[in-house]
Amino acid sequence: MSNPGTTIIIREVEFPPEVVLSEKKSQLRSFLISRRALIRSALALSATTAMRGLPFAQAVEAGLTPAARGEDGSKFLSDPNWKPTFLNDQQNETLIALSDVIIPTTDTPGAKEALVNRFLDLLLSIEPAESQRQFTGALASMDRESQKQFGKDFHELAIQDQVWLVTPWSYPADADPWVGEESSSNSVQQHFLRLKRLIAYAYYGSEIGQKELGWDGEFTHGPYEGCEHEDDKHT
Amino acid sequence: MAQDPLQQIYDVIVVGSGATGGWAAKRLSEAGLKVALLEAGRSVSAKEFTEHMPSFQLKYRNHSPEIMRTRPVQRQCYACMEYNYEWFVNDLENPYSTPADKPFSWQRLRILGGRSLVWGRQSYRLSDVDFKAASRDGYDTDWPISYADLAPYYDIVEGYVGITGAAEGDQMLPDGKFLPPMKMSCGEIRLRESVKKNFGRTLTIGRAAILTQPHNGRAPCHYCGPCERGCFTYSYFSSPFTTVRDALKTGRCTLITDAIVSHVDMDSSANKARGVTFVHRATKETKQIRGKAVVLCAQSLESTRILLNSSTREYPNGLANSSRMLGHHLMDHVVGGGASGTFEDLKTVPSANPPHRPNGIYLVRFRNTPAEGKHPHFIRGYGFQGGAEPQFNLNASGIGADYKKAVKLGNYGVSLGAFGESLANFDNFCEIDPDLKDAWGIPALRISMTHGKNEAALMHDAGMTAAEMLEAAGARDVRVTTGTEMPGMAVHEVGTARMGNDAKKSVLNGFCQSHDVSNLVVADGSCFVSSACQNPTLTMMALCVRASDHLIERFKRNEV
Numbered sequence: 001m002s003n004p005g006t007t008i009i010i011r012e013v014e015f016p017p018e019v020v021l022s023e024k025k026s027q028l029r030s031f032l033i034s035r036r037a038l039i040r041s042a043l044a045l046s047a048t049t050a051m052r053g054l055p056f057a058q059a060v061e062a063g064l065t066p067a068a069r070g071e072d073g074s075k076f077l078s079d080p081n082w083k084p085t086f087l088n089d090q091q092n093e094t095l096i097a098l099s100d101v102i103i104p105t106t107d108t109p110g111a112k113e114a115l116v117n118r119f120l121d122l123l124l125s126i127e128p129a130e131s132q133r134q135f136t137g138a139l140a141s142m143d144r145e146s147q148k149q150f151g152k153d154f155h156e157l158a159i160q161d162q163v164w165l166v167t168p169w170s171y172p173a174d175a176d177p178w179v180g181e182e183s184s185s186n187s188v189q190q191h192f193l194r195l196k197r198l199i200a201y202a203y204y205g206s207e208i209g210q211k212e213l214g215w216d217g218e219f220t221h222g223p224y225e226g227c228e229h230e231d232d233k234h235t
Numbered sequence: 236m237a238q239d240p241l242q243q244i245y246d247v248i249v250v251g252s253g254a255t256g257g258w259a260a261k262r263l264s265e266a267g268l269k270v271a272l273l274e275a276g277r278s279v280s281a282k283e284f285t286e287h288m289p290s291f292q293l294k295y296r297n298h299s300p301e302i303m304r305t306r307p308v309q310r311q312c313y314a315c316m317e318y319n320y321e322w323f324v325n326d327l328e329n330p331y332s333t334p335a336d337k338p339f340s341w342q343r344l345r346i347l348g349g350r351s352l353v354w355g356r357q358s359y360r361l362s363d364v365d366f367k368a369a370s371r372d373g374y375d376t377d378w379p380i381s382y383a384d385l386a387p388y389y390d391i392v393e394g395y396v397g398i399t400g401a402a403e404g405d406q407m408l409p410d411g412k413f414l415p416p417m418k419m420s421c422g423e424i425r426l427r428e429s430v431k432k433n434f435g436r437t438l439t440i441g442r443a444a445i446l447t448q449p450h451n452g453r454a455p456c457h458y459c460g461p462c463e464r465g466c467f468t469y470s471y472f473s474s475p476f477t478t479v480r481d482a483l484k485t486g487r488c489t490l491i492t493d494a495i496v497s498h499v500d501m502d503s504s505a506n507k508a509r510g511v512t513f514v515h516r517a518t519k520e521t522k523q524i525r526g527k528a529v530v531l532c533a534q535s536l537e538s539t540r541i542l543l544n545s546s547t548r549e550y551p552n553g554l555a556n557s558s559r560m561l562g563h564h565l566m567d568h569v570v571g572g573g574a575s576g577t578f579e580d581l582k583t584v585p586s587a588n589p590p591h592r593p594n595g596i597y598l599v600r601f602r603n604t605p606a607e608g609k610h611p612h613f614i615r616g617y618g619f620q621g622g623a624e625p626q627f628n629l630n631a632s633g634i635g636a637d638y639k640k641a642v643k644l645g646n647y648g649v650s651l652g653a654f655g656e657s658l659a660n661f662d663n664f665c666e667i668d669p670d671l672k673d674a675w676g677i678p679a680l681r682i683s684m685t686h687g688k689n690e691a692a693l694m695h696d697a698g699m700t701a702a703e704m705l706e707a708a709g710a711r712d713v714r715v716t717t718g719t720e721m722p723g724m725a726v727h728e729v730g731t732a733r734m735g736n737d738a739k740k741s742v743l744n745g746f747c748q749s750h751d752v753s754n755l756v757v758a759d760g761s762c763f764v765s766s767a768c769q770n771p772t773l774t775m776m777a778l779c780v781r782a783s784d785h786l787i788e789r790f791k792r793n794e795v
Contacts, residue, residue, distance in 0.1 A: 063321040066294065068283035073294025106636045119296070126300040163635065170634045200629045204642070207291045213627060213643065215587035219287040220457040223447075224590040226418025 074207070076122075077115045084117075086125040086132065090153070092117055094139045097155035099199045101162045102170075114208040116199055123202075135198075138191035142166075145188050166192055240489050241524055245271040246790065248511055248526035250496045250541065253349025254772050255759045255779040256532035257474030258392070260482035260490075262783035263530075268790060269487050271524055272479070273494040273513060275533075276345030279352065279475055284465025285318040293317040312342040312726065314353040314463035322346050322353065328674035332681045339682045340723030343534060347492060348475040350534070350726070351772075353463040356443045356471050357620065358398045359597070359769035360389050360409040364605065368765055372603070372614045375659050378764040379736045379745035382409065388777035388784075396472045396776070397450040399594070400442030406606075408437070408599045408618075408769070415447045416440045417594050422578050422623025422649050427596070429708035436601045436704075441594040441620065444472035444773075451477070460591030471593070491524070493517060497677045498545040499529055499554055499755065506549070508755045511541075514675040528754040528786060528795050532779065535761035536565075536665055539731040540680050542757075543667050555732075555749040555757075561742050563664040564733050565682070566657040566766040568725035569690035571718045572697030573619065575650035576710030583625040585645035595622040598651060598704075600768055602696065613692035617655035618768050619701060624648065649710050653697035656768045657722075658689050659730055684722040694719050727771050729763035747782035754795050758782040 066073055076082070084092045099111035124132055146154040150161060157165070169192040203209040246268035249259045260272040290296055299317040302310050309315045309323035322344050333339045344350050364371070366378040366385075386409070393412045402410035417440055419427065427438040445462070446455045453476075454468040462471045469476040482488035493516035500523060502509040510525035531538040539562050545554035553561050598619035602610050626648045631641035668681035698717035705713050722728075735741025738750035747762050749755040758779040760771055767774075789795050 063277060064283055065285075065318060065321045067285045067288055067292070067318045068321065070288075072292045074292050076294070102634045103639060104635055106639060108639070123295065123298055126295070126298070126303070167634060170638070171632045196634075197629075200642070204627070204629060205291060205296050207289070210289065210291060210587055212639070213585075213587035215289075217289075219459045219589060221589050222458070223456070224418055224458050224592040226592075227421040227424050229421060 077118050082118060084121045087117075087121050087136075091136060091139050092121065093155040094142055094153070095120065095195075095199075097157075097162060098139075098142060098166075098195060099203070101159070101166060102196050102199050103203050108212050109208045111199055111203045114203050114206040116202040116206070119202045119206065120198060134194070138195050141188050141191040142195070169193065170196065240271070240491065241522055243269075243525075245269050245489075245524070245526040246795075247271075247528045247530055247786070248273065248524055249530045249532060250511060251275075251349060251532035251534065251537070251759065252347050252479055252490070253344075253474055253532065253534065253759075254351040254354070254472075255775050256530075257348070257351070257478030257482070258776050258779045259530050259532055259758055259783050260488050261478040262780055263787065264482045264485040264488040266787040266790075267487070268787065270482065270489070271526060272482065272488055272490045273496055273511070273524070274345075274347050274349075274490065274492045275495045275516065276347065276349075276492065277516075278490075278492050279322075279347045281465065281467050281469075281476075284467055286459055286461050286464040286466060288318065288464075308340060309342055311340045311724065312353075315342070316464070318464045319353070329679075330671055330673060331679050332668045332671055334681075334683055337683050337685050338721045339684050340721055341536060341680075341682065341728075342723065342726050343537070345495075347479065347490075348473050351473040352465070352475075354444075354473075354772060355726075355770065356445055356462060356593070357597070357770040358393070358396070358400075358411075358442050358444050358773040359618075360411055361385075361767045361769055361774050362407055362409050364407055365765060365767035365769075368615065368767075371605075372609070374614055376735065376740070376764065379734055379741075384745070385774070385777050385781065388781045389773065391780055392773060392776045395451060396444050396477070397446045397453070398442055398773075399440075399445055399447045401439050403437050403439050403599070405437040405599050407601075407604055408597075411442070413442065414450065417443075417445075417447060417592055419596065420622070420624050422581055422647055423596050425578070425581075426623060426649060426704070426708045430598065430704050433707045434601070434704065437599040439597050439599065441597050443594045445593060446470045453477075456593065458590035458592060460589060460593055462593045494522075494524075495675050495677065496533065496541055497521075497675070498541060499531075501545070501547050501549075501554065501752070503547055503549055506752060508554075508752055514677065516675070519675055528756065528790075530756040530758055530783070530786070532759045534759055535728050535731050535763075536680060536682065538757050538759055538761050539665060540667070540678075542732070543665075543680075544678055550751065555742055555751040555755055557751050558739055558742055560733060560740065562666055562731050563661045564659040564730040564764075565663045565665055565684050565722075565728060566659055566730040566763065567684070567722045568727040568766060568768065569617075569655040569657050569686050569694055569719050569722075570652065570725045571716060571720040572617070572655065572694030572701070573621070573650065573652035574698060574701035574705050574713055574715045575648065576702075576705045576713035578623065578647040578649055578709060579711050580709065581625075581647040583645045583647050585625040585627045585643070587627075595620050602693075610696070613689050613696065615656035615658065615689070615693070616768055617653040617693050617697050619651040619653050619697070621649070621651035623650075649705060649708075651701040651705065653694060653701070654725060654727075654768050654770070655690060655693035655697065657766045658687065659733070659765055660687065663722075665731060686719045686722060691719055727760075727766065729760035729766055729771055729775075732757045732761035733764050734762045735764065746785040747778060748785065756782055756786055 095117045099116045103111035142154045169189040252274040264270045297317045363382045369377045400413040401416040456470040494513040496513045508529040543553040600616040602616035663684040665682045671679040695717045698715040732742040734743040747758045
C-alpha cells in the first residue's frame with residue numbers, strides 16, 4: 001500500500017542512463033548485463049529516496065501484477081505432487097491420451113510433455129460452468145464413440161486405434177445446406193475440433209510449444225528488415 | 236523538511252499526467268511557472284515492465300481470474316493483460332453506468348503517465364478537410380482553428396516525441412517531421428502498389444511515436460514487440476520518462492501522486508478557479524491545493540466529470556457550463572469494418588522470434604475527399620490500419636506430425652481494419668449518475684452513447700472496400716466484417732467540452748480556455764469539435780501545447 005497519512009510527493013521519476021542497443025547479437029551479452037545494472041541502480045535510487053523520507057519505494061511496490069514482480073507463474077505445472085483440480089481422473093486420462101494423439105512427440109516433444117492437460121485443468125477450474133460442461137461433454141463424447149466402435153474407453157485404446165478413430169474428424173466437413181446448425185454444433189466432430197483447438201492453444205503457448213515454433217529466448221535480433229527482395233516480385 | 240506542498244500557491248495546477256498533462260507540466264514549468272502536477276494513481280517504474288517476459292510464465296497465460304474479477308470492463312482493451320492489469324483502473328472501485336441498451340466501454344489507467352503507457356502510438360495529423368468539414372458537407376460546425384493554427388504545434392510535438400513515418404504528400408493526411416520509416420513486408424508492399432495502381436489510394440507505413448534512431452536521449456526501438464508492457468529503453472513515447480521528467484527537472488514542478496481530484500474550487504466573487512480538491516487514494520482524506528490557474532488534462536470523460544461535479548450557485552449545471560454543452564457531443568471512432576485474407580503465393584516463414592515490428596500500415600482516407608467528391612450513403616470517412624505477415628496456422632487440418640508441420644509452415648495473412656469518424660451528436664453525452672459513487676465517494680458518470688446510421692454506413696462501406704482491395708492485390712479466402720463495435724472500443728473518446736467561437740454553443744475557446752471562467756483550461760481530448768478519423772493523441776498533444784503557450788502569454792501579460 002502506498003504510504004498512508006501523508007501526501008506522496010515525487011520529485012524525480014526513475015530514469016536510468018541512456019541504453020544504446022547494439023544491433024549485433026554478439027554484443028547482446030553486455031546489453032543484458034547493463035539491464036541488470038539498471039535494475040540495481042533503480043533499486044538503489046528507491047532506497048535513497050526512501051531514506052530521504054519520500055515513500056517512493058512503497059509507492060511503486062503497491063499494486064504490481066505477479067508478472068511485474070517477476071514471478072514465474074508456470075512452476076505449478078511441474079509440481080511432482082500435481083493433482084487435477086477440475087478434471088476427474090478419467091477425464092484427465094482421456095485428455096492426456098487425446099492431446100498425445102493430436103500433438104505427439106516426434107523429433108520434438110509433444111503435448112503430453114508440454115503438460116497440456118495440467119494447464120487446461122487450471123483454466124477449466126476458473127471457467128464459467130457452461131464452458132466446463134461443454135468441455136467435459138466433449139471429452140465424454142470421445143469415450144462414447146470409442147465405446148461404440150471398440151467397446152473400450154478412449155484412453156484404453158491402442159495408439160493406432162486412437163489415430164484411426166479421430167483422423168476423419170480432424171478435416172473440415174463438407175457443408176450440407178440441408179443440415180441445420182443444431183445437429184452439427186454438438187456432433188462428435190465439433191466436439192473433437194473444440195478439444196483440438198484448446199489442446200493446440202495450450203501446447204503452442206507452453207515453453208515446449210514456443211520452442212517448437214523456433215523461439216530462442218532472445219528478446220531482440222536487431223531491427224525489422226521487412227521485404228528484402230531486389231525486384232518487385234515479392235514471392 | 237521541505238515546505239508542505241499543500242500550503243503553497245502554485246501558478247498552475249495541472250490535473251492528469253498522461254500524454255497531455257505531461258506536456259502542460261513541461262511547457263508551463265519550462266516557461267518559469269510554478270506547477271503542481273496531480274496524478275490520481277501511483278508512480279511507475281521501469282522495474283515493473285514486462286515486455287521481455289515470455290507468456291508461458293504467466294500462470295494463466297493471460298486468462299487470470301483476477302482480471303476477470305477486478306477488470307471486467309478494462310479487459311475489453313487489448314492492452315489490459317495478465318502482465319500489466321494493475322495499471323488499469325479496478326472496475327469495482329471505479330464504476331460508471333450506461334442505459335441498458337447503450338453499452339460503452341470506458342478503458343482507462345490511473346498511474347503516472349496514464350494511457351500513454353499502453354497507447355497504440357499511432358500518430359497522424361488532422362487536415363483542413365477535418366477542421367473545416369462542416370463547411371464542406373453542412374453537418375454541425377467547423378473547428379474555431381485551422382490547420383495553419385495547429386501546424387507549428389504539431390511540429391513542436393513531433394520534434395520532441397519522435398514519430399517514425401514516411402511523407403506521402405496526400406492532402407488528407409499532412410506530412411510531419413518524421414524519423415526514418417519502419418520497413419514493410421512483401422505482402423504490404425504488394426498491397427500498397429496494387430492499391431495505388433488500381434484505386435489511386437495511398438497506403439503508407441504506420442506513423443508511430445516509436446524511435447527508429449536515437450532521439451532526445453532515448454534509444455531506438457529494439458523490436459521486441461509488445462510496447463504496451465513497457466519499454467526499458469523508453470523507445471516509444473510515454474509521458475513519465477519524457478515530458479514529466481523534463482518538468483520535474485526544472486525544479487518548478489511538484490508531482491503529487493495518489494491525488495484523485497473530485498472538483499475544481501471556485502472563488503465565486505472573482506469568478507475564478509482557485510485550485511482543486513482531491514481525495515487521497517490510500518487514506519481517502521480530502522485535501523485542497525491552490526493555484527492561480529487550473530488546467531484539466533484528466534482525459535475527456537474524467538475532466539468532464541470533474542467539471543460536472545464542480546457545480547456552484549453561479550454554475551448550477553456544472554462548472555463552465557453556461558452553454559449547457561458540457562458532457563455533450565461525446566465521440567469515439569467507430570471500429571468493426573474491415574477484411575482479412577491470405578496471400579497464398581507468398582513464401583511463408585513465420586517466426587516466434589523478434590524482430591516484431593510494433594507498428595502496422597495505414598491506408599489514408601479516400602471517401603468524401605475534395606478529389607473524389609460526395610459519397611451517396613454517408614458523410615466523412617475512415618482510414619484503415621492493418622498489416623501483412625506470415626503467421627503460424629494453428630487452425631491447420633489433421634493431427635500428428637503432419638499437423639505439427641502444417642502449423643509451422645503457416646500462411647501469409649493480410650488484414651485491414653477501419654477507424655471511422657464518429658459524428659458529433661448532442662444526444663451522445665455523459666452526465667452525473669445521482670445514484671452512483673466511486674470508492675472515494677466521488678459521484679460517477681452515466682454515459683449514454685450509440686453509433687448512428689452514418690457510422691454504420693461507414694463500416695459497411697469499409698468492409699466492402701477492404702475486401703475489394705485485398706482481392707485486387709491477390710489475396711484469397713477473404714473474410715469481411717461490416718458491424719460496429721460498441722462505443723469506447725476505439726479508446727479515442729473526445730468532444731465533451733467542445734471548443735468554439737460562440738460562448739453560447741461551446742465550452743472552450745480555440746485555446747482550450749473556458750468561456751465562463753478565464754483561468755480554467757481543459758487541454759485534453761474533450762475540446763475536440765469533430766473526431767475526424769485519425770488517431771487523436773498527436774492532435775491532443777499539439778492542442779495542449781498551444782493552450783499552454785497561450786496561458787504562458789497570459790501570465791506574462793498579468794492577465795491570470
